[in-house]
Amino acid sequence: MPLRLYNTMSGKVEEFQTIADNEVRMYACGPTVYDYGHIGNFRTFVAVDILQRYLRQSGFRLRYVMNITDVDDKIIRNSASAGVSVKQYTVKFEKAFLEDSATLNIEQPILVRATEHIEEMAQFIAKLEKAGYAYRAEDGSYYFRIAKFPGYGKLSKKDFAGMEDGARVDVDEYEKDSARDFALWKAPKPGEASWDTSIGPGRPGWHIECSVMSMAELGESFDLHAGGEDLIFPHHENEIAQSESLTGKPFAHFWFHSRFLLVEGEKMSKSLGNFFTLRDLVLKGHKPSSIRFLLASVPYRHQLNFTVDGLKQAAVSVERLRNFQQRLLNGQFPADGSQAGIDLAQETSQRLRAGMDDDLNTAQAQAAIFDMVRKANVAIDAGQLGKNDATALLAVLDQFDSLFAVLKDDDAPKIKCIVEWAQAEGRAGEISKELLEAFSSQPASDGDIQEKIAAIEAARRGRDFKTSDAIRAELAAVGIAVEITKDGVRWKRK
RNA sequence: GGCGCGGUACCCAAGUGGUAAGGGAGAGGUCUGCAAAACCUUUAUGCGUCGGUUCGAUUCCGACCCGCGCCUCCA
Numbered sequence: 001m002p003l004r005l006y007n008t009m010s011g012k013v014e015e016f017q018t019i020a021d022n023e024v025r026m027y028a029c030g031p032t033v034y035d036y037g038h039i040g041n042f043r044t045f046v047a048v049d050i051l052q053r054y055l056r057q058s059g060f061r062l063r064y065v066m067n068i069t070d071v072d073d074k075i076i077r078n079s080a081s082a083g084v085s086v087k088q089y090t091v092k093f094e095k096a097f098l099e100d101s102a103t104l105n106i107e108q109p110i111l112v113r114a115t116e117h118i119e120e121m122a123q124f125i126a127k128l129e130k131a132g133y134a135y136r137a138e139d140g141s142y143y144f145r146i147a148k149f150p151g152y153g154k155l156s157k158k159d160f161a162g163m164e165d166g167a168r169v170d171v172d173e174y175e176k177d178s179a180r181d182f183a184l185w186k187a188p189k190p191g192e193a194s195w196d197t198s199i200g201p202g203r204p205g206w207h208i209e210c211s212v213m214s215m216a217e218l219g220e221s222f223d224l225h226a227g228g229e230d231l232i233f234p235h236h237e238n239e240i241a242q243s244e245s246l247t248g249k250p251f252a253h254f255w256f257h258s259r260f261l262l263v264e265g266e267k268m269s270k271s272l273g274n275f276f277t278l279r280d281l282v283l284k285g286h287k288p289s290s291i292r293f294l295l296a297s298v299p300y301r302h303q304l305n306f307t308v309d310g311l312k313q314a315a316v317s318v319e320r321l322r323n324f325q326q327r328l329l330n331g332q333f334p335a336d337g338s339q340a341g342i343d344l345a346q347e348t349s350q351r352l353r354a355g356m357d358d359d360l361n362t363a364q365a366q367a368a369i370f371d372m373v374r375k376a377n378v379a380i381d382a383g384q385l386g387k388n389d390a391t392a393l394l395a396v397l398d399q400f401d402s403l404f405a406v407l408k409d410d411d412a413p414k415i416k417c418i419v420e421w422a423q424a425e426g427r428a429g430e431i432s433k434e435l436l437e438a439f440s441s442q443p444a445s446d447g448d449i450q451e452k453i454a455a456i457e458a459a460r461r462g463r464d465f466k467t468s469d470a471i472r473a474e475l476a477a478v479g480i481a482v483e484i485t486k487d488g489v490r491w492k493r494k
Numbered sequence: 495g496g497c498g499c500g501g502u503a504c505c506c507a508a509g510u511g512g513u514a515a516g517g518g519a520g521a522g523g524u525c526u527g528c529a530a531a532a533c534c535u536u537u538a539u540g541c542g543u544c545g546g547u548u549c550g551a552u553u554c555c556g557a558c559c560c561g562c563g564c565c566u567c568c569a
Contacts, residue, residue, distance in 0.1 A: 029569080030569095031569080037569090038568095038569085041569045043569070045569075048569095073567075156497085156565080157497060158565070180566085182566080207567080230563080230568055231568095232564070234566070234567070238567095257569095259569095261569090262561095267563090297507075297517085298508095302500080303500065303561090305507095309505060310518090314506090314518090316518060320531095323530095323532085326531095327532080361508075363507060363508045363509095364508060364509085364515080366508090366516065367508065371516070374516095378532090378533065381525095381532065463527080465528075469529090472529085481529095482529090482530085483530045483531060484527095484529075484530075484531095485531070
């Protein structure tokens with residue numbers, strides 16, 4: 001079954017088709033690095049990550065580029081008030097973005113930065129001017145003349161043909177021919193960062209960077225362009241106008257947009273007090289894997305209600321999957337099984353693909369994997385599964401996790417980094433009590449733990465439960481849970 | 495006002511013109527020295543409201559109510 005994706009341009013779910021063979025050329029709008037990324041940003045980046053992962057899992061070769069917007073009004077304002085250069089300012093938040101992405105197991109694309117392509121943008125604008133699509137204002141700014149591009153509005157389904165500008169033109173923008181025309185290039189203002197280029201001094205407008213960098217990296221037409229739903233208009237509409245007016249060719253063939261999320265049932269905003277960065281959530285004690293799982297639980301085109309309760313539920317769900325994986329890895333299985341596990345694995349693998357093929361229905365994919373977990377547990381309890389069955393089931397878990405990326409128990413070191421960052425930034429007060437306790441106690445080394453586990457096993461063999469329980473309590477105090485199973489004593493970090 | 499999305503059990507959340515996935519939580523049980531893990535049973539005659547089409551609608555159509563998004567740079 002082929003992959004079907006919703007294409008914002010057509011407004012329909014369509015079969016995904018590439019321009020050339022098996023190769024997907026994909027561009028995603030990345031962050032403007034003026035602050036730490038919030039959970040809404042990461043909903044989009046996780047959605048795009050899952051798209052990217054699924055394309056590769058489906059056998060496509062992928063060339064995947066993401067931009068970093070490292071110059072814009074907010075950056076200029078914030079860096080000026082901080083008394084540092086634009087570069088000094090953005091480097092910090094770009095680093096934070098990359099760290100946060102890694103925290104959420106988001107795979108890193110090819111990154112391109114706006115400030116490293118300024119002259120290319122200037123040349124692009126010069127070409128637009130020559131072709132009559134752009135004009136220079138008296139102060140040296142350049143604007144795009146949307147009246148020259150008949151397709152303007154085709155992505156966002158807006159009809160600009162009948163719109164009269166009238167007399168209500170913004171006072172600040174009196175130099176524009178039409179109020180709808182957008183800035184390609186902004187003339188320098190005193191004290192603001194500016195670049196000297198072949199079209200004069202100034203700085204780029206927001207949209208031009210994506211046209212220039214995507215075409216430089218991926219060609220004049222490419223397969224897939226992704227971003228948050230707010231970018232449909234004006235950002236992506238403007239990219240299309242700039243690019244297609246110059247090349248005369250379709251810009252991106254598929255447009256992928258993820259829906260905004262709600263936090264505790266309301267639009268996230270600083271005034272409502274429900275505005276969270278990824279780091280805020282981790283400091284409150286939520287695991288990165290819980291956050292990623294919750295973000296991935298709701299298909300990308302649906303509004304997701306991000307709640308603390310949901311995070312707790314996600315944590316338990318991830319735990320259930322990890323427990324199952326451990327059971328397969330550590331359990332004793334006879335050499336010959338019933339074939340039931342192999343059949344179940346095959347069926348589940350197909351359900352996973354069917355769900356994902358259906359416009360990345362991650363909820364269906366999760367339902368498939370949980371069905372498998374339950375059925376496989378029953379079969380293991382009944383002693384029906386052999387080594388081959390376990391191997392097949394593990395492979396399906398891998399298939400699942402190569403998209404969802406939550407099974408590896410790597411939360412602790414990530415949390416530790418964020419705790420240390422908070423302490424270094426003077427934000428130690430935001431660290432939850434539980435985390436502080438967990439990281440203030442001397443972390444037990446795996447070797448120490450193994451020793452104590454051995455002591456527990458020895459004590460239990462002698463039915464000395466007092467001693468074994470005492471050691472268990474000791475381990476529990478440093479965040480190690482000990483479980484007694486038929487196959488032996490097992491431990492995990494909480 | 496224009497364009498668009500959604501309202502499914504205590505919570506999150508799939509889905510279909512033919513009788514409601516999955517996860518969490520709750521209750522009861524099995525197993526266990528205990529705990530954990532795991533499993534079983536159980537929790538929507540019901541899918542915002544009211545009409546209509548149909549043998550049959552949660553699923554299609556209409557109206558209404560509610561929530562949300564975009565409509566000058568917020569993912």
